[in-house]
Amino acid sequence: MLALAGGVGGARLAHGLARELPSGELAVVVNTGDDFEHLGLAISPDLDTVMYTLAGLADRARGWGRADESWHFMQALRDLGGDDWFNLGDRDLALHVLRGERLRQGQSLETVTADIGIRMGVQVPVAPMSSHPVRTRIQTDAGELAFQDYFVRLHCEPAVRGIRYVGAAEAQPSALLTECLAPGNLAALIVCPSNPWLSIGPMLAMPALDAWLQQPERPPVVAVSPIIAGAAVKGPAARIMADLGLPVSVIGVSEFYGDRVDGWVIDHADAALAPVLRGQGKAVYLTDALMRDEPDRARLAAEVIAFARSLARHG
Amino acid sequence: MLALAGGVGGARLAHGLARELPSGELAVVVNTGDDFEHLGLAISPDLDTVMYTLAGLADRARGWGRADESWHFMQALRDLGGDDWFNLGDRDLALHVLRGERLRQGQSLETVTADIGIRMGVQVPVAPMSSHPVRTRIQTDAGELAFQDYFVRLHCEPAVRGIRYVGAAEAQPSALLTECLAPGNLAALIVCPSNPWLSIGPMLAMPALDAWLQQPERPPVVAVSPIIAGAAVKGPAARIMADLGLPVSVIGVSEFYGDRVDGWVIDHADAALAPVLRGQGKAVYLTDALMRDEPDRARLAAEVIAFARSLARHG
Numbered sequence: 001m002l003a004l005a006g007g008v009g010g011a012r013l014a015h016g017l018a019r020e021l022p023s024g025e026l027a028v029v030v031n032t033g034d035d036f037e038h039l040g041l042a043i044s045p046d047l048d049t050v051m052y053t054l055a056g057l058a059d060r061a062r063g064w065g066r067a068d069e070s071w072h073f074m075q076a077l078r079d080l081g082g083d084d085w086f087n088l089g090d091r092d093l094a095l096h097v098l099r100g101e102r103l104r105q106g107q108s109l110e111t112v113t114a115d116i117g118i119r120m121g122v123q124v125p126v127a128p129m130s131s132h133p134v135r136t137r138i139q140t141d142a143g144e145l146a147f148q149d150y151f152v153r154l155h156c157e158p159a160v161r162g163i164r165y166v167g168a169a170e171a172q173p174s175a176l177l178t179e180c181l182a183p184g185n186l187a188a189l190i191v192c193p194s195n196p197w198l199s200i201g202p203m204l205a206m207p208a209l210d211a212w213l214q215q216p217e218r219p220p221v222v223a224v225s226p227i228i229a230g231a232a233v234k235g236p237a238a239r240i241m242a243d244l245g246l247p248v249s250v251i252g253v254s255e256f257y258g259d260r261v262d263g264w265v266i267d268h269a270d271a272a273l274a275p276v277l278r279g280q281g282k283a284v285y286l287t288d289a290l291m292r293d294e295p296d297r298a299r300l301a302a303e304v305i306a307f308a309r310s311l312a313r314h315g
Numbered sequence: 316m317l318a319l320a321g322g323v324g325g326a327r328l329a330h331g332l333a334r335e336l337p338s339g340e341l342a343v344v345v346n347t348g349d350d351f352e353h354l355g356l357a358i359s360p361d362l363d364t365v366m367y368t369l370a371g372l373a374d375r376a377r378g379w380g381r382a383d384e385s386w387h388f389m390q391a392l393r394d395l396g397g398d399d400w401f402n403l404g405d406r407d408l409a410l411h412v413l414r415g416e417r418l419r420q421g422q423s424l425e426t427v428t429a430d431i432g433i434r435m436g437v438q439v440p441v442a443p444m445s446s447h448p449v450r451t452r453i454q455t456d457a458g459e460l461a462f463q464d465y466f467v468r469l470h471c472e473p474a475v476r477g478i479r480y481v482g483a484a485e486a487q488p489s490a491l492l493t494e495c496l497a498p499g500n501l502a503a504l505i506v507c508p509s510n511p512w513l514s515i516g517p518m519l520a521m522p523a524l525d526a527w528l529q530q531p532e533r534p535p536v537v538a539v540s541p542i543i544a545g546a547a548v549k550g551p552a553a554r555i556m557a558d559l560g561l562p563v564s565v566i567g568v569s570e571f572y573g574d575r576v577d578g579w580v581i582d583h584a585d586a587a588l589a590p591v592l593r594g595q596g597k598a599v600y601l602t603d604a605l606m607r608d609e610p611d612r613a614r615l616a617a618e619v620i621a622f623a624r625s626l627a628r629h630g
Contacts, residue, residue, distance in 0.1 A: 039412050039413070039415075039416045040355055040356075040412065040415050040416050040419060041355075041412070066391075069387075070385060070387050070405065072384075072385050072387075072404075072405035072406045073388065073405045073406065073408050073409050073412075074409075075406070076381075076405075076406040076407075076408075076409035076410070077409035077412065077413060079409075079434065079435075080409055080410060080413050080431055080434045080435070081413075081430070081434045082409060082412070082413040082416070083416075089387075090385065090387035090388045090391075090405040090408075091387045091388065091390070091391040092391075093388050093391070093405075093408065094388050094389075094391035094392035094394075094395055094397060095391070095395060097354050097355065097356070097388075097392065097397070098354070098392060098395050098396075098397040100354075100355050101354045101355050101397075101398075104355060115396070116395055119394065119395045119396045120394075120395070
């Protein structure tokens, strides 16, 4: 199975899937639309979150960066008058410095990611959606913004009017993604509960993945709703949906994903929406969709796997 | 007065001079021949040592980097398989990241250094010898090596056969150095007890400074010997002198500096060498030339200042 993942929620489900699927049966492809250069460092927020989570190094409370982190670099940078709007932990910094160095040496983001994964002890193949730069740009009332400007510096305050995935149309999918999409290679595709517009959207904007999803006879695609009871578990998804005039629920997300998703995993809290989804021809699986701890991740992952397999059998 | 400084010994005397001279009467110009790019970071070891020392942030025991330092970045970098031959503390890293960023934005090394000095609370003007790259290269039995390769990675093990200061002949002196060298601006020039070949040599290789030193009617030049009782207080000076076939004493250093130095400050331990220096036409001042603590720095600085002034009067 292939999991498409972005930030925290996606990373957590990917972690559960990695525990529940036998070795060799899972690949994780990660959004790079949020990637950016900052202070000369190569920062890939979603890749970092996924890798740290899969390696057991992620900080749980903060939702980004590493556990047991220290902030001496950041304090010294602040004292020297450096840009301090993006927080970088001392240990986390090593990843960005190393990645920047390897990219400058001409290695691809996919190669660097694979090498870092091995060093971190990540047990499943993880790759960026593409080694070529894709950059999400947010069209807002305050003009078009680079993603991190919108997300971190401006705290998602400007109202979103549209989103562009610059470079996605030309981006060659990573080798791992290409292999997953080759005929016969995939049992199912799982869209993790990541932000549809910011984390999954950049991947869907790549022609190769889009073409695969448009095929009439393809493996089933199962999505886990990132919206539970009218709110995003984490991050600005609900805010963006409201800005875009969409219903802040799985219905709004389903409108965005359309025919690309065959089955929805939604929380019991949203049971009332199941008939609407079924009316759109979707399969629906109701469960406790919130991942509070590691057992939750494994439990939800096992349910998602079983649901996807049932769709493959009956699809 | 202008102090030419390199690493630890130079930084310490500069610190003493900054305490002893009234505000506005001292400028410090620092070697950049050891500067290098590492992991995409802009590292200026001598500038860093001088700035940290003048700001009271330097680690005394280690002789480089900052006091109260932590090493979490380094450990994480090592775990990820990154190059770990050059140690970078978490707080120290902020300086290299910030400098690299500003240089990439097109600021000169002199401008960046001045800004960092203000932020650190350095009370005297400090500038690099030049904003243009000068790179010391060590010709050894193992071939020609970049300075840090020789010094840090290979622990000064290959025997030195010669030294080149690549770029020095074309390097424009920094504005601070240019101003100091303008007619009438300088009471004396002080060559700090830094490594003559590695720290002072690159500066002497700049035509503007060389021409100033060759003038018959210039202010006095006083040097503090970095060699005491046949050994360097710190660093590879003695080893390089032996490799180059020079006597490991102030006599060997004096051979290298030649007529560019008018007066020598040497340790009581080397009193026997004073007649040799006097025989070469040098003024000699005997003292305790070892700087163990801050009072030592101030005491030695006061003596150097008085000695330089006496040469100016009688010169």
